[in-house]
Amino acid sequence: MARIAIVGPGAIGGTVAARLHATGNHEVCLCARTPRPPLEVTTPDGMLRGPAQVVTNPDAASLVDWILVATKTYDAAGAAGWIGRLGAAGAPVAILQNGVEHLARFSPFVPADRLVPVVVDLPAERQAPDRIRQRGPGRMTVPNGIRGEEFARLFAGTGITVTLTEDFTTAAWRKLCLNAAGVVSALVLQPAGIMRDPAMADVARDLVQEAIAVGRAEGAVLPDELVDEVIESYRRAPPDAINSLHADRLAGRPTEIEARNGVIVRLGARHGIPTPANRMAVALLAVIDTSKS
Ligand SMILES: NC(=O)c1ccc[n+]([C@@H]2O[C@H](COP(=O)([O-])OP(=O)(O)OC[C@H]3O[C@@H](n4cnc5c(N)ncnc54)[C@H](OP(=O)(O)O)[C@@H]3O)[C@@H](O)[C@H]2O)c1
Structure with a gap:
């Protein structure tokens, strides 16, 4: 039985x-910012209840x-506020987040070997503070090694598949390439079906091509065909799917x-790789955010 905290x-x-x-098999504790009633999670396998133990301090x-x-x-900084106390005995810290900067984001707070x-x-969404819907199967990928193996063992019997990889950099960049294209929907406020529009698909292609170029410079192995794979995956998604x-x-x-996109611009600049499409997307979204307030 492992004691597991979810921050x-x-x-x-x-x-x-x-x-x-x-x-x-485990004693699970929720570390929440906002107090909440007990969780109900609707999954493709039925309804599950979250653990009763919730801590907010x-x-x-x-x-x-x-x-x-x-x-x-x-x-990340708020999350790190929990780690000193929960991990005072040296517990490993798994970072379940998007992007390619998991280690850079948390290494100011936690030794890298943990x-x-x-x-x-x-795919999951919060429908209310106490209600979550898991829309499809769950998969996670972690680096191969002792910690990765321990992490995978925690998930035995959960229905979530954990894959160990020798090349985490490639796994993270493949996901980032998919996510990079999602900014098109966020900018035009149109769900995934917008990728069926050839002009929008061309914009997405530029975003992904830049991500591939920067990812390769960072050591990821990314085939040229990934561009079309990404566009196809958006086109195959339900047209009303919202990233x-x-x-x-x-x-x-x-x-x-x-x-998601800012990192492509930042790392591209470090490698001398132009990223005009991602730069424009980041700038446009920033202006939209600022003009809201
Ligand atoms: N959702 C998906 O389908 C999906 C799929 C793949 C990857 N991801 C990635 O997974 C990560 C999590 O996404 P999500 O969709 O689960 O986000 P989310 O629904 O917004 O959940 C984030 C949770 O973190 C809590 N939080 C924020 N600061 C905290 C703190 N200092 N202490 C404790 N709790 C704190 C928030 O609390 P409040 O309730 O107070 O806001 C919220 O409950 C993201 O990097 C996302 O990109 C998400």
Whole structure:
């Protein structure tokens, strides 16, 4: 039985917590910013309840064996506020977030050898503070190694598949290439069906091609065909599917644009790779955000 703390019980954290709790193999604790009633998670396998244990004050948190961070990328500093207390005995810290900067984001707060970056493929949304819907199968990818193996063992019997990879850089950049194109929907406030429009698909192609060029410079192995794969995956998605950048904009929440497209611009500049499409997308979304306030 492992003691597991989930920092950030939103769509991903809440789903993962409910699934870990349902195995009966672990003691799961939710570390929440906002007090909430017990979670109900609707999954393709039926309804699950989240664990009863919810803490909202880091000073009241107890030592655990594993810390799973599932806040948005821009809430990393707040999430880190929990880690000192929960991980005082040296617990590993898994980062369940999008982007390619899991380690850079948390290494100011946690020694690198305790960090486990996680690529999350798990479509989930918060429908109310206490209700989450998992829309499809859950998969996660972690680097191969002792920590990765331990992390995978935690998820035995949860229905979430954990894959160990020798090349985490490539896994994270492949996901980023998919996410890079999602900014088109966020900008024009149109769901995935917008990629059936050839002009919009061309814009997305430029975004992904830049991501591929920068990813390769960072050491990822990304085939040219990935551009078409990404466009096809948006075109195959239900036309009314809304990606999280788009959903955050609709809900008036901050977006993860820095971790999704901003990183392509920043790392591109470091490698001398032009990224005009991503630069424009980041600038446009920033102006839209500023003009709201
Ligand atoms: N949702 C998906 O389908 C999906 C799929 C793949 C990857 N991802 C990635 O997974 C990560 C999490 O996304 P999400 O969709 O689960 O976000 P989310 O639903 O917004 O959940 C984030 C949670 O973090 C909490 N939080 C923020 N600061 C905190 C703090 N200091 N202490 C404790 N909790 C804190 C928020 O609390 P409040 O309730 O107070 O806001 C919220 O419950 C993101 O990087 C996202 O890109 C998401």
